[in-house]
Amino acid sequence: MEDKWKVVLLGDGGVGKTALCWQFVRGRFTYDPTIEDSFRKHTLVDTQMCALEIFDTAGHDFAVPLREECMRMGDGFVLVYSVDSRRSFEQIRGFYEDIGRVKHPSNPVFILVANKMDMRNEIQVSHGEGLQLAAQYNCQFVETTAKSQKCTSLHPQPESSLWSECTGCVVT
Numbered sequence: 001m002e003d004k005w006k007v008v009l010l011g012d013g014g015v016g017k018t019a020l021c022w023q024f025v026r027g028r029f030t031y032d033p034t035i036e037d038s039f040r041k042h043t044l045v046d047t048q049m050c051a052l053e054i055f056d057t058a059g060h061d062f063a064v065p066l067r068e069e070c071m072r073m074g075d076g077f078v079l080v081y082s083v084d085s086r087r088s089f090e091q092i093r094g095f096y097e098d099i100g101r102v103k104h105p106s107n108p109v110f111i112l113v114a115n116k117m118d119m120r121n122e123i124q125v126s127h128g129e130g131l132q133l134a135a136q137y138n139c140q141f142v143e144t145t146a147k148s149q150k151c152t153s154l155h156p157q158p159e160s161s162l163w164s165e166c167t168g169c170v171v172t
């Protein structure tokens with residue numbers, strides 16, 4: 001028997017949610033943009049095969065009832081901001097608080113993702129700020145770029161990927 005887990009990606013428009021999904025599920029950076037989509041991936045966690053269903057939401061024009069429906073069904077949440085956008089970082093709190101409200105009284109699992117780490121000359125959000133927010137939310141913090149399978153920096157396993165971390169957090 002396979003375990004099934006639902007993972008929901010949330011974040012401002014353009015932070016790279018769809019690009020991250022494609023990199024994980026199809027192994028490439030190019031993709032077809034969509035309003036909303038879901039992806040399935042089977043992955044091994046320890047010795048157990050798990051089926052991840054990943055819900056990629058739209059950052060802009062995402063109707064509130066639809067967003068809440070996604071939040072209600074999620075087992076785990078990937079909160080994505082882009083390091084070249086302070087606005088996207090500031091929006092994380094709103095997503096976090098909405099999830100807390102919708103999932104109350106259960107304690108949802110989060111992972112905080114700083115994407116577009118390849119855009120080194122346009123960084124608006126520091127490593128320290130990301131770390132601090134993750135500590136506040138008591139969640140894993142991953143810095144990555146959807147251009148590559150690997151994370152650019154990650155504690156404590158620099159060779160890990162966003163999705164192996166995510167799977168590790170969500171599948172318990």
Ligand SMILES: Nc1nc2c(ncn2[C@@H]2O[C@H](COP(=O)(O)OP(=O)(O)OP(=O)(O)O)[C@@H](O)[C@H]2O)c(=O)[nH]1
Nearest residue numbers: 013014015016017018019058059060116145146147
């Ligand atoms: N340089 C760089 N560009 C990226 C990265 N990830 C995504 N992009 C680009 O950023 C743009 C937006 O990426 P999307 O994946 O469509 O962003 P999204 O979060 O799904 O946006 P919405 O669906 O509108 O909410 C595209 O042009 C991507 O090619 C990254 O890690 N590095």
Ligand SMILES: [Mg+2]
Nearest residue numbers: 017018034058
């Ligand atoms: Mg998208």
